[in-house]
Amino acid sequence: xxxxxxxxxxxxxxxxxxxxxxxxxxxxxxxxxxxxxxxxxxxxxxxxxxxxxxxxxxxxxxxxxxxxxxxxxxxxxxxxxxxxxxxxxxxxxxxxxxxxxxxxxxxxxxxxxxxxxxxxxxxxxxxxxxxxxxxxxxxxxxxxxxxxxxxxxxxxxxxxxxxxxxxxxxxxxxxxxxxxxxxxxxxxxxxxxxxxxxxxxxxxxxxxxxxxxxxxxxxxx
Amino acid sequence: xxxxxxxxxxxxxxxxxxxxxxxxxxxxxxxxxxxxxxxxxxxxxxxxxxxxxxxxxxxxxxxxxxxxxxxxxxxxxxxxxxxxxxxxxxxxxxxxxxxxxxxxxxxxxxxxxxxxxxxxxxxxxxxxxxxxxxxxxxxxxxxxxxxxxxxxxxxxxxxxxxxxxxxxxxxxxxxxxxxxxxxxxxxxxxxxxxxxxxxxxxxxxxxxxxxxxxxxxxxxx
Numbered sequence: 001x002x003x004x005x006x007x008x009x010x011x012x013x014x015x016x017x018x019x020x021x022x023x024x025x026x027x028x029x030x031x032x033x034x035x036x037x038x039x040x041x042x043x044x045x046x047x048x049x050x051x052x053x054x055x056x057x058x059x060x061x062x063x064x065x066x067x068x069x070x071x072x073x074x075x076x077x078x079x080x081x082x083x084x085x086x087x088x089x090x091x092x093x094x095x096x097x098x099x100x101x102x103x104x105x106x107x108x109x110x111x112x113x114x115x116x117x118x119x120x121x122x123x124x125x126x127x128x129x130x131x132x133x134x135x136x137x138x139x140x141x142x143x144x145x146x147x148x149x150x151x152x153x154x155x156x157x158x159x160x161x162x163x164x165x166x167x168x169x170x171x172x173x174x175x176x177x178x179x180x181x182x183x184x185x186x187x188x189x190x191x192x193x194x195x196x197x198x199x200x201x202x203x204x205x206x207x208x209x210x211x212x213x214x215x216x217x218x219x220x221x
Numbered sequence: 222x223x224x225x226x227x228x229x230x231x232x233x234x235x236x237x238x239x240x241x242x243x244x245x246x247x248x249x250x251x252x253x254x255x256x257x258x259x260x261x262x263x264x265x266x267x268x269x270x271x272x273x274x275x276x277x278x279x280x281x282x283x284x285x286x287x288x289x290x291x292x293x294x295x296x297x298x299x300x301x302x303x304x305x306x307x308x309x310x311x312x313x314x315x316x317x318x319x320x321x322x323x324x325x326x327x328x329x330x331x332x333x334x335x336x337x338x339x340x341x342x343x344x345x346x347x348x349x350x351x352x353x354x355x356x357x358x359x360x361x362x363x364x365x366x367x368x369x370x371x372x373x374x375x376x377x378x379x380x381x382x383x384x385x386x387x388x389x390x391x392x393x394x395x396x397x398x399x400x401x402x403x404x405x406x407x408x409x410x411x412x413x414x415x416x417x418x419x420x421x422x423x424x425x426x427x428x429x430x431x432x433x434x435x436x437x438x439x440x441x442x
Contacts, residue, residue: 046363047321062320064285065312072305084293091286099283100268142267 002027005044005052007034008205009114009174011106012063012098013051014167019067019160020053021198023074027053029201035119064094067160079160090154093161097168104135106168113175117210136172137182144183152189166193170202176213180221187221195219223248226265226273228255229426230335230395232327233284233319234272235388240288240381241274242419244295248274250422256340285315288381300381311375314382318389325356327389334396335431357393358403365404373410387414391423397434401442408442416440 004020004027006013020027032041032050045052045061053060060066071080080090109132112124143165146153154161169190172178180187193199203217215221225241225248227234241248253262253271266273266282274281281287292301301311330353333345364386367374375382390411393399401408414420424438436442 047317049321060309060313062313062316065309065316068312069305069309072308084290087293088281088286088290091289092281092283095283095286096268100270 002056003030003054004028005030005032005041005050005054007032007050008207009110009171010050011102011164011167011171012049014170014202015063015098015160015163016051016053016066017201018163018167018198019070019079021201022077022079022163022196023070025055025070025074035115064098067163071160079158079163081155081157081159086155086159090159090161093154094164097161097164101139101165101168105132105139106171108132109136109175109177110171113177114207114210118207133177136178140179140182140186143189144185147183147185147189158193162189162193166190166199170194170199174205174207174212174216175210176215191219191221194221223277224251224275225249226251226253226262226271226275228253228271229428230331230392231271232323232385232388232392233270235391235423236284236319236381236384237272237274237287238422239384239388239419240291240300242422243298243300243384243417244291246276246291246295256336285319288384292381300379300384302376302378302380307376307380311380311382314375315385318382318385322360322386322389326353326360327392329353330357330396330398331392334398335428338431339428354398357399361400361403361407364410365406368404368406368410379414383410383414387411387420391415391420395426395428395433395437396431397436412440412442415442 002025004013004016006017006029008031017029032052034041034048034050037048042048044054044059047061049061051061051063051066053066060069068080071078080087108128112129116122116124143153150156152158152162153165169178180190194203206212223246225234225237227238227250229252238250253273255262255269255271258269263269265275265280268282270282272282272284272287274287281290289301292299301308329349333350333353337343337345364374371377373379373383374386390399401411415424427433
């Protein structure tokens with residue numbers, strides 16, 4: 001059985017979970033307490049990060065490297081198109097979300113509102129939360145602008161860029177930090193992606209002591 | 222003429238410069254003062270980051286997306302091999318350096334020792350520098366361990382992973398923060414890569430008011 005060592009509210013793990021589910025690859029999910037690393041954890045990935053995928057007794061780390069590998073070896077359905085210009089745009093947007101959006105929005109908000117609570121590290125720093133909530137507006141506007149011109153974020157077909165973006169937004173949505181009224185384009189896009197069978201496992205996530213916001217699992221939100 | 226908007230001591234710009242030079246694509250280098258962004262800079266890349274490559278009147282951002290695009294459209298010489306397992310390993314290591322090494326080593330050290338000075342933002346925080354200098358030892362050991370088993374970082378041929386790693390180490394070497402005596406493997410690997418024609422442009426970099434350390438441009442260091 002394939003196994004994914006993950007953390008439920010990690011956008012990087014969610015991108016891999018969506019990719020695996022879209023390609024109908026079953027995995028056993030194993031929750032990793034990465035902030036309290038065991039020697040086994042560091043043996044699996046010396047970088048000390050999740051996700052780590054064990055597949056055919058091989059261990060793989062780094063979400064983007066894993067997703068590219070899955071798309072190359074299991075190309076049906078393709079999440080990265082064949083044309084080099086289109087591939088560039090998919091990757092540019094994956095990095096947009098995994099680097100810029102993560103640094104400006106996901107990491108500060110989730111650190112303050114979720115991880116500090118779970119690790120019992122004190123109270124949220126409201127300045128960091130405010131800065132994340134201010135930045136998310138710019139990002140929603142940018143997504144809205146892209147979706148004015150395209151059906152999906154990177155073009156006219158759904159790609160890994162949509163999964164990267166949805167992975168981040170779904171973590172924020174779990175704690176109710178997305179204003180879905182800001183852009184009708186973005187809400188429609190998220191409704192489409194949220195209703196895919198690949199999304200079901202994410203919508204079933206429940207953190208002990210931190211239940212999801214009421215709209216989190218609703219397809220009509 | 223192709224044009225690369227860059228910052229001389231950015232590892233991400235250096236990875237792209239090495240890739241372009243290895244593929245013999247000439248570019249005009251335009252220094253970008255990204256900390257004092259002009260409207261033109263944000264029009265070129267709404268993410269507000271370097272590098273940005275203008276090629277055939279097209280603008281491209283995100284170093285990894287640019288390098289993958291260049292390798293797909295100009296495959297000679299290939300910097301990412303054809304086999305999916307090998308491609309995975311190249312990408313895993315690119316992210317190792319551009320994410321982990323950058324966060325633990327390059328960013329803290331360069332911020333404190335270079336960028337604060339250039340932007341006139343006060344004195345270096347010695348705790349951040351110390352933490353970076355402690356972390357670089359672990360990374361040099363990891364590289365040494367990989368190079369015990371392989372001729373190059375990701376396998377038996379030179380790949381984009383070697384350029385990613387060399388891009389980071391060359392920035393640190395400019396300010397003399399690499400202990401080349403720690404691992405003979407790593408020193409030999411860096412000597413090999415440093416002697417390539419693609420490296421020459423990097424070795425000629427000179428920052429006003431911040432000359433390189435004496436060994437920076439020496440092939441025998």
